[in-house]
Amino acid sequence: MDVATFRWVLVIIAVVLVVAIYLYGLHQSRLRKRAAMDTFTREEIDSAFIEDQQLREELDSLNEVLIENETIDNLDDISINPALDRDATPYALPDPEIYIPKWLAKKDQDSLVSHLLRHDDFRLITGEEANAAVNHTGMARNTEGFLEYRIEDSTAFQIASLSAPGHFSEIERLDFSTLGFNCFIDLDNCQHPVQAYEAMLKKIDELVRLLDVKVYQSSQELLTISDITRIREKLGQG
Numbered sequence: 001m002d003v004a005t006f007r008w009v010l011v012i013i014a015v016v017l018v019v020a021i022y023l024y025g026l027h028q029s030r031l032r033k034r035a036a037m038d039t040f041t042r043e044e045i046d047s048a049f050i051e052d053q054q055l056r057e058e059l060d061s062l063n064e065v066l067i068e069n070e071t072i073d074n075l076d077d078i079s080i081n082p083a084l085d086r087d088a089t090p091y092a093l094p095d096p097e098i099y100i101p102k103w104l105a106k107k108d109q110d111s112l113v114s115h116l117l118r119h120d121d122f123r124l125i126t127g128e129e130a131n132a133a134v135n136h137t138g139m140a141r142n143t144e145g146f147l148e149y150r151i152e153d154s155t156a157f158q159i160a161s162l163s164a165p166g167h168f169s170e171i172e173r174l175d176f177s178t179l180g181f182n183c184f185i186d187l188d189n190c191q192h193p194v195q196a197y198e199a200m201l202k203k204i205d206e207l208v209r210l211l212d213v214k215v216y217q218s219s220q221e222l223l224t225i226s227d228i229t230r231i232r233e234k235l236g237q238g
Contacts, residue, residue, distance in 0.1 A: 096122050096179060098220075101166040104184065111187045113197060113231060115223055116216040117207055118162060118180030125211060127176030133210040134171065137203050145169035147181075149199055156196035157185045157203075180213060193235045201228070 098116070119125075139147040139159065145167030147159035160166045162179035170176050183200055190196050204215060215223040 098162050098179065099164045099166055101160055104160060112184060114182060114184040114218040115204060116162065116180060116182055116218065117204065117213045120214050122179060124177040125180060127171055127173055129211060130178060131171050133207055136210060137206045141168055149203060151192055151195055151199060154191050157183060157200040159183050181207065197231065197235055
């Protein structure tokens with residue numbers, strides 16, 4: 001082998017070594033990056049999402065409990081206070097008792113027309129609200145403390161409170177409140193039942209607008225137009 005050929009062989013060997021060293025270094029760099037990414041994924045990412053040490057400890061404890069209790073197949077089956085859940089039934093508070101004065105409750109229903117004004121959720125009407133509504137409608141209190149409306153110097157209809165004691169003698173007190181109004185006509189003592197009923201309907205309409213209440217029959221069912229028509233026919237026949 002001459003000198004020129006020997007030189008070319010050395011050059012080729014040097015180039016191969018350089019390339020091999022470069023490729024080896026590139027491979028080692030990729031391995032280090034992959035190892036770094038794996039470490040970051042397992043440790044640093046967890047720390048980034050769960051920075052609270054106490055929370056991490058609780059999660060670790062929960063994981064240990066779940067592993068130890070292999071009988072629990074489905075977390076959806078876990079129940080808090082299972083005995084209470086099994087026996088519990090929903091209870092609603094009973095509706096408050098509507099107060100009717102004894103003498104009025106004893107009246108024969110055929111000789112009485114009665115409509116109740118109250119909130120549908122039994123919310124109380126304050127004394128201030130009730131007093132303002134009474135003054136606006138021009139109702140007056142009689143000697144028994146009931147509100148009344150008169151036609152031709154005779155009582156057309158009266159209004160009792162739906163809360164005990166049933167009258168409005170203390171309506172101006174700051175602590176007065178009532179469940180609502182019981183508007184009624186005592187047909188045994190009413191000289192003009194038809195006119196009295198129309199007057200009562202007019203005042204009821206005013207009270208409904210002022211107090212934002214609903215109108216019920218004495219049976220606690222909502223009053224309807226057909227009910228009013230039936231009562232008008234009954235009073236007209238009388």
